[in-house]
Amino acid sequence: MPAPEAVLVLNSGSSSIKFGLFDIAAEPVLLCKGLLDEHEDKPRLVVRDAAGNTLFDKQRAGAGADGGHLFAEVLAFIEDRFGQGCLRAVGHRIVHGGPNYSGPLVLTDDVTAKLEALTPLAPLHQPRCLAPVHAISAIQPALIQIAGFDTGFHHDLKPPASRFAIPGRFEARGIRRYGFHGLSFEYVAGRLAEIAPELAAKRTVIAHLGNGASLCALRDGRSVDTTMGLTPLDGLVMGTRCGTIDPGVLLYLQQHEGMAVEEVQHLLYHQSGLLGVSGLSADMRTLLASREPAAREAVDLFIFRAAQAIAMMATTLGGLECLVFTGGIGEHAGEIRGAIGERLAWLGVHIDAAANAAARERINGDDSAIEVLVIPTNEELMIARHCAAVLRAM
Ligand SMILES: Nc1ncnc2c1ncn2[C@@H]1O[C@H](COP(=O)(O)OP(=O)(O)O)[C@@H](O)[C@H]1O
Numbered sequence: 001m002p003a004p005e006a007v008l009v010l011n012s013g014s015s016s017i018k019f020g021l022f023d024i025a026a027e028p029v030l031l032c033k034g035l036l037d038e039h040e041d042k043p044r045l046v047v048r049d050a051a052g053n054t055l056f057d058k059q060r061a062g063a064g065a066d067g068g069h070l071f072a073e074v075l076a077f078i079e080d081r082f083g084q085g086c087l088r089a090v091g092h093r094i095v096h097g098g099p100n101y102s103g104p105l106v107l108t109d110d111v112t113a114k115l116e117a118l119t120p121l122a123p124l125h126q127p128r129c130l131a132p133v134h135a136i137s138a139i140q141p142a143l144i145q146i147a148g149f150d151t152g153f154h155h156d157l158k159p160p161a162s163r164f165a166i167p168g169r170f171e172a173r174g175i176r177r178y179g180f181h182g183l184s185f186e187y188v189a190g191r192l193a194e195i196a197p198e199l200a201a202k203r204t205v206i207a208h209l210g211n212g213a214s215l216c217a218l219r220d221g222r223s224v225d226t227t228m229g230l231t232p233l234d235g236l237v238m239g240t241r242c243g244t245i246d247p248g249v250l251l252y253l254q255q256h257e258g259m260a261v262e263e264v265q266h267l268l269y270h271q272s273g274l275l276g277v278s279g280l281s282a283d284m285r286t287l288l289a290s291r292e293p294a295a296r297e298a299v300d301l302f303i304f305r306a307a308q309a310i311a312m313m314a315t316t317l318g319g320l321e322c323l324v325f326t327g328g329i330g331e332h333a334g335e336i337r338g339a340i341g342e343r344l345a346w347l348g349v350h351i352d353a354a355a356n357a358a359a360r361e362r363i364n365g366d367d368s369a370i371e372v373l374v375i376p377t378n379e380e381l382m383i384a385r386h387c388a389a390v391l392r393a394m
Protein backbone atom coordinates (compact mmCIF):
# COMPACT_ATOMS: atom_id res chain seq x y z
CA MET A 1 0.00 0.00 0.00
CA PRO A 2 1.48 3.44 -0.89
CA ALA A 3 2.08 5.86 2.01
CA PRO A 4 -0.90 8.17 2.54
CA GLU A 5 -0.66 11.92 2.21
CA ALA A 6 -1.33 12.64 5.86
CA VAL A 7 -1.95 15.56 8.21
CA LEU A 8 -1.83 15.22 11.96
CA VAL A 9 -4.43 17.39 13.69
CA LEU A 10 -4.02 18.41 17.33
CA ASN A 11 -7.01 19.63 19.32
CA SER A 12 -5.64 21.00 22.55
CA GLY A 13 -8.35 21.36 25.15
CA SER A 14 -8.11 22.52 28.70
CA SER A 15 -7.33 19.08 30.16
CA SER A 16 -5.99 16.85 27.38
CA ILE A 17 -4.91 16.86 23.76
CA LYS A 18 -6.98 14.92 21.26
CA PHE A 19 -5.47 14.17 17.88
CA GLY A 20 -6.48 12.71 14.55
CA LEU A 21 -4.38 11.58 11.60
CA PHE A 22 -6.10 12.13 8.25
CA ASP A 23 -5.35 11.06 4.71
CA ILE A 24 -5.93 14.24 2.71
CA ALA A 25 -5.36 12.89 -0.82
CA ALA A 26 -9.09 13.56 -1.39
CA GLU A 27 -11.78 14.58 1.17
CA PRO A 28 -9.95 13.93 4.49
CA VAL A 29 -10.34 10.37 5.79
CA LEU A 30 -9.46 9.46 9.39
CA LEU A 31 -6.55 7.00 9.64
CA CYS A 32 -6.23 6.93 13.42
CA LYS A 33 -7.00 9.10 16.42
CA GLY A 34 -5.92 9.35 19.99
CA LEU A 35 -5.25 11.14 23.17
CA LEU A 36 -2.14 12.70 24.65
CA ASP A 37 -2.58 13.07 28.36
CA GLU A 38 0.25 15.01 29.91
CA HIS A 39 -1.54 15.45 33.20
CA GLU A 40 -0.54 13.87 36.46
CA ASP A 41 2.83 12.23 36.78
CA LYS A 42 2.33 9.55 34.15
CA PRO A 43 2.04 10.99 30.65
CA ARG A 44 -0.07 8.71 28.51
CA LEU A 45 -0.43 8.22 24.78
CA VAL A 46 -3.38 6.29 23.37
CA VAL A 47 -3.86 5.66 19.64
CA ARG A 48 -6.97 4.05 18.15
CA ASP A 49 -7.92 3.17 14.59
CA ALA A 50 -10.91 4.84 12.92
CA ALA A 51 -13.20 2.11 14.30
CA GLY A 52 -12.00 2.75 17.85
CA ASN A 53 -9.77 -0.33 18.33
CA THR A 54 -6.70 0.43 20.42
CA LEU A 55 -3.47 0.36 18.42
CA PHE A 56 -1.15 1.75 21.07
CA ASP A 57 -1.54 2.58 24.74
CA LYS A 58 1.47 3.64 26.69
CA GLN A 59 1.63 5.18 30.10
CA ARG A 60 5.06 6.19 31.14
CA ALA A 61 5.97 6.44 34.78
CA GLY A 62 8.16 9.35 35.69
CA ALA A 63 7.99 12.63 37.49
CA GLY A 64 6.53 15.63 35.71
CA ALA A 65 4.80 16.06 32.39
CA ASP A 66 7.01 15.58 29.36
CA GLY A 67 4.85 16.82 26.49
CA GLY A 68 7.72 17.08 24.00
CA HIS A 69 8.54 13.44 24.40
CA LEU A 70 4.92 12.42 23.79
CA PHE A 71 4.89 14.34 20.50
CA ALA A 72 8.10 12.59 19.43
CA GLU A 73 6.36 9.30 20.14
CA VAL A 74 3.30 10.25 18.09
CA LEU A 75 5.46 11.30 15.14
CA ALA A 76 7.50 8.09 15.39
CA PHE A 77 4.35 5.97 15.60
CA ILE A 78 2.96 7.63 12.44
CA GLU A 79 6.14 7.09 10.41
CA ASP A 80 6.39 3.56 11.65
CA ARG A 81 2.86 2.61 10.77
CA PHE A 82 2.08 4.73 7.71
CA GLY A 83 5.49 5.17 6.12
CA GLN A 84 8.47 7.52 6.26
CA GLY A 85 7.66 11.02 5.04
CA CYS A 86 3.88 10.48 4.87
CA LEU A 87 3.21 13.48 7.09
CA ARG A 88 2.61 16.62 5.01
CA ALA A 89 1.71 18.94 7.89
CA VAL A 90 0.47 19.27 11.44
CA GLY A 91 -2.75 21.22 11.98
CA HIS A 92 -3.58 22.89 15.29
CA ARG A 93 -6.75 24.17 16.86
CA ILE A 94 -5.75 27.67 17.97
CA VAL A 95 -8.38 29.17 20.24
CA HIS A 96 -7.77 32.91 19.73
CA GLY A 97 -6.91 34.57 16.41
CA GLY A 98 -7.42 38.11 17.73
CA PRO A 99 -8.35 40.90 15.32
CA ASN A 100 -5.83 39.89 12.65
CA TYR A 101 -6.19 36.15 12.05
CA SER A 102 -9.33 34.27 11.07
CA GLY A 103 -8.72 31.93 8.13
CA PRO A 104 -6.35 28.94 8.39
CA LEU A 105 -2.69 29.77 7.81
CA VAL A 106 0.85 28.43 8.03
CA LEU A 107 2.45 29.04 11.41
CA THR A 108 5.72 30.93 10.96
CA ASP A 109 7.77 32.01 14.00
CA ASP A 110 6.39 35.51 13.53
CA VAL A 111 2.74 34.39 13.47
CA THR A 112 3.29 32.08 16.44
CA ALA A 113 4.78 34.96 18.46
CA LYS A 114 1.80 37.18 17.60
CA LEU A 115 -0.60 34.43 18.70
CA GLU A 116 1.38 34.00 21.91
CA ALA A 117 0.79 37.69 22.62
CA LEU A 118 -2.97 36.95 22.70
CA THR A 119 -2.56 34.71 25.77
CA PRO A 120 -4.24 37.24 28.10
CA LEU A 121 -7.39 36.85 25.98
CA ALA A 122 -7.54 33.07 26.47
CA PRO A 123 -5.26 32.24 29.41
CA LEU A 124 -6.70 28.75 29.89
CA HIS A 125 -6.32 27.78 26.22
CA GLN A 126 -3.79 29.76 24.20
CA PRO A 127 -0.61 28.46 25.92
CA ARG A 128 -1.91 24.89 25.69
CA CYS A 129 -2.64 25.30 21.96
CA LEU A 130 0.78 26.79 21.22
CA ALA A 131 2.96 24.48 23.34
CA PRO A 132 2.60 21.62 20.79
CA VAL A 133 3.65 24.00 17.97
CA HIS A 134 6.95 24.63 19.78
CA ALA A 135 7.39 20.98 20.75
CA ILE A 136 6.92 19.79 17.17
CA SER A 137 9.15 22.42 15.59
CA ALA A 138 11.88 21.37 18.03
CA ILE A 139 11.56 17.75 16.85
CA GLN A 140 10.96 18.33 13.12
CA PRO A 141 11.74 21.97 12.25
CA ALA A 142 10.92 21.53 8.55
CA LEU A 143 7.42 20.13 9.12
CA ILE A 144 4.70 22.56 8.00
CA GLN A 145 2.39 23.59 10.84
CA ILE A 146 -1.01 25.12 10.19
CA ALA A 147 -3.42 26.97 12.49
CA GLY A 148 -7.21 26.73 12.39
CA PHE A 149 -8.89 29.35 14.58
CA ASP A 150 -11.79 28.92 16.98
CA THR A 151 -12.60 32.59 16.45
CA GLY A 152 -12.55 32.31 12.62
CA PHE A 153 -16.16 31.30 12.00
CA HIS A 154 -17.37 34.43 13.84
CA HIS A 155 -15.09 36.73 11.88
CA ASP A 156 -17.99 38.57 10.24
CA LEU A 157 -19.81 39.26 13.50
CA LYS A 158 -21.07 42.81 13.25
CA PRO A 159 -22.38 45.45 15.65
CA PRO A 160 -24.48 45.29 17.70
CA ALA A 161 -23.60 41.59 18.23
CA SER A 162 -19.86 42.31 18.25
CA ARG A 163 -19.99 45.31 20.57
CA PHE A 164 -19.51 45.89 24.25
CA ALA A 165 -21.26 48.94 25.68
CA ILE A 166 -17.98 50.68 26.48
CA PRO A 167 -16.40 53.67 24.74
CA GLY A 168 -15.40 53.11 21.13
CA ARG A 169 -11.69 53.74 21.72
CA PHE A 170 -11.48 50.33 23.42
CA GLU A 171 -13.04 48.65 20.41
CA ALA A 172 -10.42 50.27 18.22
CA ARG A 173 -7.86 48.42 20.36
CA GLY A 174 -9.49 45.08 19.63
CA ILE A 175 -11.65 44.86 22.76
CA ARG A 176 -14.80 43.45 21.18
CA ARG A 177 -16.78 40.24 21.09
CA TYR A 178 -14.99 37.53 19.04
CA GLY A 179 -16.70 34.24 19.91
CA PHE A 180 -15.15 30.74 20.01
CA HIS A 181 -15.89 27.07 19.21
CA GLY A 182 -15.92 28.24 15.59
CA LEU A 183 -14.36 25.03 14.22
CA SER A 184 -17.13 23.05 15.88
CA PHE A 185 -19.86 25.41 14.65
CA GLU A 186 -18.47 25.39 11.12
CA TYR A 187 -18.38 21.60 11.06
CA VAL A 188 -21.90 21.23 12.51
CA ALA A 189 -23.37 23.88 10.18
CA GLY A 190 -21.88 21.99 7.22
CA ARG A 191 -23.18 18.68 8.50
CA LEU A 192 -26.65 20.18 9.04
CA ALA A 193 -26.69 21.33 5.40
CA GLU A 194 -25.75 17.78 4.35
CA ILE A 195 -28.26 15.83 6.41
CA ALA A 196 -31.13 18.32 6.25
CA PRO A 197 -30.60 20.68 3.29
CA GLU A 198 -34.09 22.09 3.83
CA LEU A 199 -32.85 23.51 7.17
CA ALA A 200 -29.64 25.08 5.87
CA ALA A 201 -31.15 28.55 5.45
CA LYS A 202 -33.37 28.38 8.55
CA ARG A 203 -32.88 30.47 11.67
CA THR A 204 -30.73 28.07 13.67
CA VAL A 205 -29.03 27.97 17.05
CA ILE A 206 -26.20 25.49 17.61
CA ALA A 207 -25.55 24.66 21.27
CA HIS A 208 -21.98 23.43 21.74
CA LEU A 209 -22.20 22.04 25.27
CA GLY A 210 -18.89 20.50 26.33
CA ASN A 211 -16.35 21.33 28.97
CA GLY A 212 -16.39 24.78 27.40
CA ALA A 213 -19.86 25.76 26.18
CA SER A 214 -21.27 28.36 23.84
CA LEU A 215 -24.10 29.03 21.42
CA CYS A 216 -24.00 30.22 17.83
CA ALA A 217 -26.90 31.91 16.04
CA LEU A 218 -26.80 31.03 12.34
CA ARG A 219 -28.49 32.83 9.50
CA ASP A 220 -27.96 31.24 6.07
CA GLY A 221 -25.27 29.08 7.63
CA ARG A 222 -23.21 32.02 8.92
CA SER A 223 -22.58 33.14 12.49
CA VAL A 224 -24.50 36.29 13.38
CA ASP A 225 -24.27 36.03 17.18
CA THR A 226 -22.60 33.92 19.83
CA THR A 227 -22.44 33.81 23.62
CA MET A 228 -18.67 34.02 24.16
CA GLY A 229 -17.00 37.40 23.92
CA LEU A 230 -13.47 38.77 24.06
CA THR A 231 -12.50 35.65 25.99
CA PRO A 232 -13.95 32.12 26.32
CA LEU A 233 -15.19 33.10 29.78
CA ASP A 234 -18.45 34.73 28.74
CA GLY A 235 -21.89 33.24 28.20
CA LEU A 236 -23.01 29.84 29.43
CA VAL A 237 -22.10 28.07 32.66
CA MET A 238 -19.13 25.76 31.88
CA GLY A 239 -17.13 23.01 33.56
CA THR A 240 -14.95 25.38 35.57
CA ARG A 241 -15.79 28.77 34.03
CA CYS A 242 -18.48 31.11 35.36
CA GLY A 243 -19.91 32.38 32.07
CA THR A 244 -21.78 35.69 32.14
CA ILE A 245 -21.33 37.42 35.47
CA ASP A 246 -22.08 40.90 36.75
CA PRO A 247 -18.77 42.73 36.14
CA GLY A 248 -19.38 44.43 39.48
CA VAL A 249 -18.58 41.09 41.14
CA LEU A 250 -15.01 41.30 39.80
CA LEU A 251 -14.59 44.83 41.15
CA TYR A 252 -16.07 43.84 44.49
CA LEU A 253 -13.78 40.83 44.89
CA GLN A 254 -10.73 42.99 44.26
CA GLN A 255 -11.81 46.04 46.23
CA HIS A 256 -13.49 44.40 49.23
CA GLU A 257 -12.41 40.76 49.37
CA GLY A 258 -8.72 41.54 49.02
CA MET A 259 -8.29 39.31 45.97
CA ALA A 260 -5.44 39.95 43.55
CA VAL A 261 -6.18 40.09 39.80
CA GLU A 262 -4.53 36.66 39.32
CA GLU A 263 -6.70 35.17 42.05
CA VAL A 264 -9.85 36.51 40.43
CA GLN A 265 -8.70 35.09 37.09
CA HIS A 266 -8.06 31.70 38.67
CA LEU A 267 -11.45 31.76 40.39
CA LEU A 268 -13.39 32.58 37.21
CA TYR A 269 -11.52 30.20 34.84
CA HIS A 270 -10.69 27.26 37.08
CA GLN A 271 -12.88 27.20 40.17
CA SER A 272 -16.29 28.36 38.99
CA GLY A 273 -19.00 26.92 36.74
CA LEU A 274 -20.25 23.39 37.45
CA LEU A 275 -17.26 22.73 39.71
CA GLY A 276 -17.69 25.89 41.74
CA VAL A 277 -21.45 25.61 42.22
CA SER A 278 -21.44 21.87 42.99
CA GLY A 279 -18.25 21.89 45.04
CA LEU A 280 -17.91 18.39 43.64
CA SER A 281 -16.94 18.11 39.98
CA ALA A 282 -16.70 19.88 36.62
CA ASP A 283 -17.86 16.69 34.92
CA MET A 284 -21.53 16.58 33.95
CA ARG A 285 -21.63 12.77 34.25
CA THR A 286 -20.52 12.92 37.88
CA LEU A 287 -23.07 15.61 38.68
CA LEU A 288 -25.96 13.78 37.02
CA ALA A 289 -25.09 10.66 39.03
CA SER A 290 -24.79 12.50 42.34
CA ARG A 291 -27.50 12.91 44.97
CA GLU A 292 -25.86 15.95 46.54
CA PRO A 293 -28.22 18.97 46.45
CA ALA A 294 -25.33 21.20 45.36
CA ALA A 295 -24.70 18.94 42.35
CA ARG A 296 -28.36 19.30 41.35
CA GLU A 297 -28.12 23.04 41.83
CA ALA A 298 -25.16 23.21 39.44
CA VAL A 299 -26.99 21.14 36.81
CA ASP A 300 -30.14 23.26 37.15
CA LEU A 301 -28.17 26.47 36.78
CA PHE A 302 -26.48 25.07 33.65
CA ILE A 303 -29.89 24.25 32.14
CA PHE A 304 -31.48 27.56 33.19
CA ARG A 305 -28.71 29.64 31.68
CA ALA A 306 -28.46 27.59 28.47
CA ALA A 307 -32.23 27.92 27.86
CA GLN A 308 -32.16 31.66 28.59
CA ALA A 309 -29.28 32.16 26.19
CA ILE A 310 -30.98 30.15 23.41
CA ALA A 311 -33.96 32.50 23.70
CA MET A 312 -31.54 35.42 23.50
CA MET A 313 -30.04 34.02 20.28
CA ALA A 314 -33.58 33.51 18.94
CA THR A 315 -34.15 37.22 19.51
CA THR A 316 -31.05 38.03 17.45
CA LEU A 317 -32.43 35.83 14.66
CA GLY A 318 -35.99 37.21 14.95
CA GLY A 319 -37.28 33.69 15.57
CA LEU A 320 -36.08 30.14 15.83
CA GLU A 321 -36.66 27.27 13.39
CA CYS A 322 -33.89 24.83 14.23
CA LEU A 323 -31.93 23.93 17.37
CA VAL A 324 -28.87 21.67 17.22
CA PHE A 325 -27.09 20.09 20.19
CA THR A 326 -23.41 19.13 20.01
CA GLY A 327 -20.33 18.73 22.28
CA GLY A 328 -19.84 16.11 25.02
CA ILE A 329 -22.94 17.18 26.98
CA GLY A 330 -25.04 18.12 23.94
CA GLU A 331 -24.35 14.77 22.28
CA HIS A 332 -24.60 12.46 25.28
CA ALA A 333 -26.70 14.01 28.06
CA GLY A 334 -30.32 13.44 27.04
CA GLU A 335 -31.51 14.65 30.42
CA ILE A 336 -29.91 18.05 29.83
CA ARG A 337 -31.29 18.34 26.26
CA GLY A 338 -34.76 17.39 27.51
CA ALA A 339 -34.71 19.91 30.37
CA ILE A 340 -33.49 22.73 28.11
CA GLY A 341 -36.27 21.82 25.67
CA GLU A 342 -38.89 21.99 28.44
CA ARG A 343 -37.82 25.50 29.38
CA LEU A 344 -38.18 26.50 25.72
CA ALA A 345 -41.65 24.98 25.21
CA TRP A 346 -43.14 28.50 25.02
CA LEU A 347 -40.96 29.08 21.93
CA GLY A 348 -42.44 25.99 20.28
CA VAL A 349 -39.71 23.48 21.17
CA HIS A 350 -41.04 20.00 21.79
CA ILE A 351 -38.47 17.25 22.23
CA ASP A 352 -39.71 13.68 21.79
CA ALA A 353 -38.74 11.70 24.90
CA ALA A 354 -38.03 8.40 23.12
CA ALA A 355 -36.05 9.98 20.27
CA ASN A 356 -34.10 12.01 22.83
CA ALA A 357 -33.32 9.01 25.02
CA ALA A 358 -32.07 7.14 21.94
CA ALA A 359 -30.02 10.24 20.90
CA ARG A 360 -31.42 10.04 17.39
CA GLU A 361 -30.32 12.59 14.84
CA ARG A 362 -33.78 14.25 14.86
CA ILE A 363 -35.26 14.47 18.38
CA ASN A 364 -38.21 16.85 18.02
CA GLY A 365 -41.77 15.62 18.31
CA ASP A 366 -44.02 15.76 15.22
CA ASP A 367 -45.90 18.71 16.72
CA SER A 368 -42.74 20.72 17.47
CA ALA A 369 -42.62 24.13 15.78
CA ILE A 370 -38.83 23.86 15.91
CA GLU A 371 -36.64 21.13 14.45
CA VAL A 372 -34.28 19.78 17.10
CA LEU A 373 -31.22 17.73 16.12
CA VAL A 374 -28.21 16.09 17.73
CA ILE A 375 -25.11 16.33 15.52
CA PRO A 376 -21.78 15.03 16.86
CA THR A 377 -19.08 17.62 16.32
CA ASN A 378 -15.73 16.91 14.68
CA GLU A 379 -13.29 19.76 15.21
CA GLU A 380 -10.36 17.59 14.06
CA LEU A 381 -11.96 16.87 10.67
CA MET A 382 -12.71 20.56 10.21
CA ILE A 383 -9.06 21.42 10.87
CA ALA A 384 -7.95 18.64 8.48
CA ARG A 385 -10.12 20.21 5.75
CA HIS A 386 -8.59 23.62 6.46
CA CYS A 387 -5.08 22.11 6.29
CA ALA A 388 -5.84 20.42 2.98
CA ALA A 389 -7.03 23.76 1.56
CA VAL A 390 -3.90 25.58 2.77
CA LEU A 391 -1.60 22.86 1.35
CA ARG A 392 -3.42 22.91 -2.00
CA ALA A 393 -2.96 26.68 -2.20
CA MET A 394 0.79 26.45 -1.47
N1 LIG B 1 -22.80 10.26 28.64
C1 LIG B 1 -22.66 11.48 29.11
N2 LIG B 1 -23.60 12.03 29.90
C2 LIG B 1 -23.46 13.25 30.39
N3 LIG B 1 -22.42 14.05 30.15
C3 LIG B 1 -21.46 13.57 29.37
C4 LIG B 1 -21.51 12.27 28.80
N4 LIG B 1 -20.38 12.09 28.07
C5 LIG B 1 -19.66 13.22 28.17
N5 LIG B 1 -20.29 14.11 28.95
C6 LIG B 1 -19.83 15.42 29.40
O1 LIG B 1 -19.26 16.18 28.37
C7 LIG B 1 -18.33 17.11 28.93
C8 LIG B 1 -17.06 17.11 28.12
O2 LIG B 1 -17.38 17.55 26.83
P1 LIG B 1 -16.32 17.53 25.63
O3 LIG B 1 -16.97 18.21 24.47
O4 LIG B 1 -15.85 16.14 25.44
O5 LIG B 1 -15.20 18.41 26.30
P2 LIG B 1 -13.93 19.13 25.71
O6 LIG B 1 -14.32 20.58 25.67
O7 LIG B 1 -12.85 18.85 26.70
O8 LIG B 1 -13.68 18.58 24.31
C9 LIG B 1 -18.11 16.66 30.38
O9 LIG B 1 -18.86 17.51 31.25
C10 LIG B 1 -18.71 15.27 30.38
O10 LIG B 1 -19.20 14.93 31.64
Ligand SMILES: CC(=O)OP(=O)(O)O
Pocket (backbone or CB within 6 Å): 012, 013, 014, 095, 125, 150, 180, 181, 210, 211, 212, 213, 232
Ligand atom coordinates in the same frame (compact mmCIF):
# COMPACT_ATOMS: atom_id res chain seq x y z
C1 LIG C 1 -13.05 27.86 23.54
C2 LIG C 1 -13.35 26.79 24.53
O1 LIG C 1 -14.07 27.01 25.47
O2 LIG C 1 -12.80 25.59 24.29
P1 LIG C 1 -13.02 24.25 25.14
O3 LIG C 1 -14.45 23.87 24.98
O4 LIG C 1 -12.10 23.27 24.49
O5 LIG C 1 -12.66 24.54 26.56
Ligand SMILES: [Mg+2]
Pocket (backbone or CB within 6 Å): 013, 210, 211, 212
Ligand atom coordinates in the same frame (compact mmCIF):
# COMPACT_ATOMS: atom_id res chain seq x y z
MG1 LIG D 1 -14.20 21.34 23.56
